Amino acid sequence: MQAQAIALFQAAFGGPPTHAASAPGRVNLLGEHTDYNGGPVLPMAIGARTTAAAGAGEPGWIDLVSLRDGLVERVRWDGALPQGWAGYVVGVQRELAGLGAAPPGVRLAVASDVPIGGGLSSSAALTVSVARAFADLAGADLSIQDLVGVALRAEAEQVGVRCGIMDPTIVARGRGGHALLLECSTGRMRFIPVRARFLLFDTGVRHELADGVYNTRRAECEAALRVLQLTEPALSHLAEWPARRVPALRRLLDEPLRSRVLHVVTETARTRSGADLLARGRLRPFGKLLDASHESCRRRYECSAPELDVVVRAARRAGAWGARLTGAGWGGCVLVLVGAGDRATALREQAVIDAVNRAFTRAYDREPSVRSVRPGAGARRERVELQ
Numbered sequence: 558m559q560a561q562a563i564a565l566f567q568a569a570f571g572g573p574p575t576h577a578a579s580a581p582g583r584v585n586l587l588g589e590h591t592d593y594n595g596g597p598v599l600p601m602a603i604g605a606r607t608t609a610a611a612g613a614g615e616p617g618w619i620d621l622v623s624l625r626d627g628l629v630e631r632v633r634w635d636g637a638l639p640q641g642w643a644g645y646v647v648g649v650q651r652e653l654a655g656l657g658a659a660p661p662g663v664r665l666a667v668a669s670d671v672p673i674g675g676g677l678s679s680s681a682a683l684t685v686s687v688a689r690a691f692a693d694l695a696g697a698d699l700s701i702q703d704l705v706g707v708a709l710r711a712e713a714e715q716v717g718v719r720c721g722i723m724d725p726t727i728v729a730r731g732r733g734g735h736a737l738l739l740e741c742s743t744g745r746m747r748f749i750p751v752r753a754r755f756l757l758f759d760t761g762v763r764h765e766l767a768d769g770v771y772n773t774r775r776a777e778c779e780a781a782l783r784v785l786q787l788t789e790p791a792l793s794h795l796a797e798w799p800a801r802r803v804p805a806l807r808r809l810l811d812e813p814l815r816s817r818v819l820h821v822v823t824e825t826a827r828t829r830s831g832a833d834l835l836a837r838g839r840l841r842p843f844g845k846l847l848d849a850s851h852e853s854c855r856r857r858y859e860c861s862a863p864e865l866d867v868v869v870r871a872a873r874r875a876g877a878w879g880a881r882l883t884g885a886g887w888g889g890c891v892l893v894l895v896g897a898g899d900r901a902t903a904l905r906e907q908a909v910i911d912a913v914n915r916a917f918t919r920a921y922d923r924e925p926s927v928r929s930v931r932p933g934a935g936a937r938r939e940r941v942e943l944q
């Protein structure tokens with residue numbers, strides 16, 4: 558993607574960029590909708606990446622072009638927030654300006670193979686890569702923590718999708734061969750080696766998080782927290798609710814808030830024990846937690862979609878060790894744990910792909926796309942010379 562972004566810049570603006578950076582997509586192994594509830598998450602960066610190539614432009618303006626349509630768009634960055642991906646770019650620029658780290662004017666070319674809206678964090682791949690390239694262009698030395706903060710606020714406060722800390726963190730900090738256990742309330746991190754084979758099925762069903770259902774869930778969680786604080790004034794996040802006090806939730810909360818909290822509390826426990834199992838290479842019981850996570854997302858958090866459920870069921874029936882939706886849900890991708898990567902895994906993998914394709918075609922008259930995913934590196938600077 559690096560060469561494509563640089564060539565696109567050259568073609569669109571008639572000269573080479575001066576700075577470039579790239580950032581990956583991610584899958585989340587466990588810990589869905591726990592980040593904004595102060596719980597743990599267990600994501601890993603993947604091989605698909607977004608590259609941002611940048612050069613100085615006219616002060617006050619951003620000229621931007623993406624490989625997807627090749628059309629140059631011109632936006633003022635102090636005006637109304639533009640629609641679409643330009644809004645994220647302007648959001649980044651404004652957040653950088655708040656830190657005194659924004660270039661006065663920019664030209665930007667973006668190339669990406671992270672599927673958009675597929676739950677693989679295409680937006681954080683964009684905001685993190687753009688933030689790094691723009692800050693470098695401005696000559697500002699931003700720490701990774703600053704970068705994560707800029708990317709998070711660009712999406713949450715500028716664009717208005719109130720996403721949590723998981724995506725910018727893993728996208729900025731990912732490490733080849735490892736998943737990251739991140740405790741979102743304290744920022745504590747532990748890298749865990751991944752020795753497993755995963756498939757990723759993309760259902761092709763797209764959601765627009767800004768449409769509101771994600772923000773609705775966040776509002777439900779905030780409402781539930783306020784109710785629980787009446788009996789537990791020290792409770793600062795839902796994820797802190799003690800597992801032994803789960804039965805009390807029946808009395809304290811009405812539906813749907815009770816189910817939402819049950820999801821968060823049980824997912825918190827699954828994620829911590831899942832990280833330990835993964836670290837010890839105990840993939841079978843780890844896979845069982847993936848299955849349980851999907852069921853909790855489906856029934857309690859109501860963030861699945863029929864297409865995701867078809868893939869999950871078919872994969873499990875064909876012998877997968879675990880399968881669940883990954884990312885926010887309501888569409889996007891299913892992550893399947895096929896095995897440890899031995900000969901038996903290869904056979905099982907083919908059986909899973911065949912079974913999922915058959916079941917999906919029967920239901921929807923088309924096949925989902927499939928790829929294998931392994932843990933890749935986080936954001937980095939890229940050379941700007943064309944190879």
Ligand code: GLA
Nearest residue numbers: 589590720721722723884885
């Ligand atoms: C989206 C958000 C994340 C997280 C997940 C759900 O990907 O960007 O912060 O909340 O949904 O786990």
